[in-house]
Amino acid sequence: MTESSSDEGCTLRRETERVVNGIAQGLRTLDAGVGWFAGLGPARRQEVLQEVAGYAMQAHITAADGRAGVVRSGVKPTANPAVMICMDPPRYGFACLPDAEHVTAFRVLVSVFAIADTRRRETDCKGACGHGWHNLPAATEQP
Ligand SMILES: [Zn+2]
Structure with a gap:
């Protein structure tokens, strides 16, 4: 792996954190997030x-x-991703799904994460917490 590809991986992780937590915290819509996700290549989506x-x-x-x-x-x-996330315990092998199921997997994963994370923000994280992703910059910085 080259230096530049690991830089890109880091940028992608930051972008993912911002988009997904933005959706979970109501700063952007799921459809906007899906639009961003669908524009990535298959390897990036994985x-x-x-x-x-x-x-x-x-x-x-x-x-x-x-x-x-x-x-x-x-x-x-x-749909496969919906079945996987509802298993007990859930299955998380979404990156192994075929390309055609990436967008549905993203929709399901982000929506389920949003529910669990909202509960966490309203309980454990109530008031103040040290999680960077729970203290995102104001919506004005979002594209
Ligand atoms: Zn927190």
Whole structure:
């Protein structure tokens, strides 16, 4: 791996953090996030799916979060990513799904993460917390 590709990976992770947490915190819409995601190449989309799956794991999503998130995502409950996230424990191998399912996987993952993360912000993180991603700059900086 070259120096420049690891720089790009870092930029992509920061961008992913900003987009996904922006959606979770109501600073941007899921459709806007999907627009950003769909414009990435397949390899980048896999990296993003892996990154967001990591956020979902850290947020300790439950099967109930999975079901509520699938409803919110607008993805059919029978679609592979929807089935995976509703398993107990959830399956996180979204980056291994075929290209054609990347966008539905992103919709499902972000929607479920948003539900679990909102609960965390309203309980554990209430008041102030040290999580950089819970203290994003104001919406004026968003494109
Ligand atoms: Zn926090």
